[in-house]
Amino acid sequence: MAGTRSRPPEGRRRASHSMEAVLTEAVALLDEAGEPALTFRALASRLGGGVASIYWYVASKDELLDRATDHVLGGVLTAIESQTGSDDPIDDLRVMAVTLFDAIVVRPWLAAYFMRNTDLQGNSLRLYEQLGQQTLRLDLTPRQRFHAASAIISVVVGTAADLGQEPPPEVLDGTVGRDEYLGQWAERWRRLDPEEFPFMHEIVDEFEGHDDKDQFLAGLELTLAGLRLQAGA
């Protein structure tokens, strides 16, 4: 059983030179080449140590990813906490959502693991609390507040995961620009039967050369508008 083994200090970390190094280097690997790049062997090589040493700090790869996400979420949290305090709680909600979105969209691996992590604790819990506190300033029932905060998280994470996925290799290599890539899809859709796909023809021009951030902001605004309506403001 893994629980009986002694572990490094969790709550109060003493020296813990390496726990920080492990997490930092793990995040660096994830940022540089995505989730599949984070292997215990690559990580050990970076740290200049053996493979099994990492298991002294984390019990499994799942825990490694858990701690890595919590690590970067700590940075997001401080960024979010320093941006509240507007007159309008909905404005605060928007700023917080955008900050979270920006952090996730550059780290596709974060979105994927953000949703797999059912445990609401640590910095993830704190982030949820920060968002929810803004709903306390709105005229809503507890149930509505619960739903509102959850909905915003879903919109942010869902959109970020949808838009922030790893671009195909030909775009990353620089051989094909982002505009060309979008153009290829647009071209394909333009060749569809207009009678069977009227909507695709309607939006293909908008799609070509669209901005991911704008798309997210528009979706977020729909939710916030609905929320404002619900609060009767």
Place this chain on the structure above:
Amino acid sequence: MAGTRSRPPEGRRRASHSMEAVLTEAVALLDEAGEPALTFRALASRLGGGVASIYWYVASKDELLDRATDHVLGGVLTAIESQTGSDDPIDDLRVMAVTLFDAIVVRPWLAAYFMRNTDLQGNSLRLYEQLGQQTLRLDLTPRQRFHAASAIISVVVGTAADLGQEPPPEVLDGTVGRDEYLGQWAERWRRLDPEEFPFMHEIVDEFEGHDDKDQFLAGLELTLAGLRLQAGA
């Protein structure tokens, strides 16, 4: 290069006894025990054949998952197409979104791969088209229609992925009921400092014994309300 190799008929499938069998059995494996259960060896064993035979139908595991998702999306699509035709396009949008949500929430693997799949084609494209066609009946600009359809997809997929994740083993085994599991989290949150976590205390009662479906519906309603406001109806 993989593209030069001959492949089974894609567009017009002739006999294709086994392609159907491969996909059906792959989906069955995914449904029974989640994504990690789908291995080439387990799948081959189910099909009563060898491991390498599967590579005659799909070039990689990624393609296997692509085809599997497209397979089940086909069922969702027919269910959705038979449910449109209301007076209110927003009512239609809600029904379609709920149908899609229900299909995803019982298949956590679908949500995970739904977002990883950047290729908008096949049944995924048709589904997007069906949703978008409802926005054609609303008084919106093409850009607003593009954003609206994308936002709804994000809300559905994001929420389904968030709520439909695999329950922990102790719940699956039946040793701990869902209510007890929720209760344990509620208990943990009640022990938090009320001054630092006022929101968690506000919603902990709502969380305990909440229904995932209601949570999704509430979030969807916010987006739809914002959309209705935007359309000026």
Place this chain on the structure above:
DNA sequence: GCGCAACATCGAACGTTGTTCTATCGTATC
């Protein structure tokens, strides 16, 4: 009926992954 090409299948092997086992350092404390 024959032969050849394409379809379809399969066992064995390769390289990589997460994980475990066991042995070994270094350093405080008695």
Place this chain on the structure above:
DNA sequence: GATACGATAGAACAACGTTCGATGTTGCGC
């Protein structure tokens, strides 16, 4: 100096996706 413990690491294991080479199986021109 002996001991216990924090910390490290090499070697091995099982399982995974994938590839290779060989072998059936079918369809069609002659």
